[in-house]
Amino acid sequence: MSLFECRSPHRETESMRLAKLQRVSYPETVAEAIQILSDKKRGAVALSGGVSFVFSPLQSVEELVSLSRLPLNYIKRKNGGLRIGATTPIADLVTSRAVKNYGDGILWETAHRIGSTLNRNLITVGGNLVQPFIWSDLSTVVLALRAGIKIQGKKSRDLSAEEFFTRLPRQFLKRGELVTEIVFPPFPKNYRAAYEKFTLTENDFALLKVAVVLARSGRVCRDVIIVVGGATILPQRVLSAEEILRKKIGSQILVNEASEVAAEEIKVSRDIRCSEEYKRDLCRALVRGILERILLDQKVPEWKLF
Amino acid sequence: MEIILTVNKQSRKVEVRPAETLLDLLRRLGYKSVKYGCGEGACGACTVIMDGRPVNSCLILAVTVDGREVTTVEDLGTIQKPHLLQSAFVESGAVQCGFCTPGMIMAAKALLDRNPSPSEDEIKEALDGNLCRCTGYVQIIEAVRLAARRMKAEKKKN
Secondary structure, eight states: OOTTSOOOHHHHHHTTTTTTOOEEEOOSSHHHHHHHHHOGGGTEEEESSOHHHHHSOOTTOOEEEEOTTSSOOOEEEETTEEEEETTOBHHHHHHOHHHHHSGGGHHHHHHHTSSOHHHHTTOBHHHHHHSOOTTOOHHHHHHHTTOEEEEESSSOEEEEHHHHTTSOHHHHSOTTOEEEEEEEOOOOTTEEEEEEEEOSSTTSOOSEEEEEEEEEETTEEEEEEEEEESSSSSOEEOHHHHHHHTTEEOOHHHHHHHHHHHHHHSOOOOOTTSOHHHHHHHHHHHHHHHHHHHTSOOOOOGGGGO | OEEEEEETTEEEEEEOOTTOBHHHHHHHTTOTTSOOSSSSSSSOTTEEEETTEEEEGGGSBGGGOTTOEEEOGGGTOOSSSOOHHHHHHHHTTOOSSOSSHHHHHHHHHHHHHHOSSOOHHHHHHHTTTOOOSSSOSHHHHHHHHHHHHHHHHHHHHO
């Protein structure tokens, strides 16, 4: 090895990785992809953006099914809602006017803050949901916006985000099933939404994020969904905090109480990056800051959240 | 496994290892402008343009780029006749150790192809995945603005 040869740490083990991989297929239709993935003998695994797979490839994979040529790269407006194809790169959400104008811009804001421009060109909407990590961003907002997930396989099924995130998607997606579309419902005019995430640097993985969607008439909170992501791999709704706010007149006391309850109620898994107490503190600050902004109409600068 | 891809407008049929990344493949093929920095999509030193989009080549398995079109800095200019972006980087003092420069230039090229007159914020956003530990970014942003002005002027002339 010359002094100037690039030496990747991955290379030391590269020969051992994906040792069984024999081929990569590029189906052009969903039906074709499902057919390949359903075949038990082929041991095939679907690959969308492929970012997470590079780091943790399944060693037993014999065939990769690239979803890059499927006609699932689209963003469509429909009856005030959105339909987004599973292989749409996150970067396309950022450049889409339809996404920016939907749901108080909460989906755009989330997409815009996922990794860097270079990462967003690779990460896909479907991949981000199906292969979640504790820092994955999209799932929190998908749950808060009550989106629907379309799954196609031998039989097609539609799940609500709530059903989808009860278990890790890899555990309940059957062999040959693919997430093909995310359906965002219409966002009524009296609804408000906001998303905040805490990272140590702008492009860093989030330590915690919170999405809140609420319906207001005047200062009365008619309906609310509070979702916390990053405390566990799957996003979680904070039902008791929601209950404190529902059908009540918004006030600082109520907001403080709801954020306190949210911080106490969330489950927090072990995270090498920070302590459980720290995450609970973050949760309290983020929930309070968002509610002050969208329920009490206060202008809360980002630095003041913490 | 054998794949066919286009690198710098040249079609290439190559044998790739199952776990080889696009970064490793490009360097093996002699495109040494593509640098190994972090290997995890955080630094942008390995940036190439794939099908018109700037991407981290360290995050892509080579076996999955069959039929794709990849562009590296080698396609932009030569020492004798550098691309306007390359000369703008030199003139603006945007190159110090030079390790991040190919990635910066590819990210900037993808931006200017899409948006010939970017604002400062748009330049910052386009380069948000490219780290430079030497220059402090001010000169890099200035270089992209300079190149944008020159490319526009050249387009008008033609």
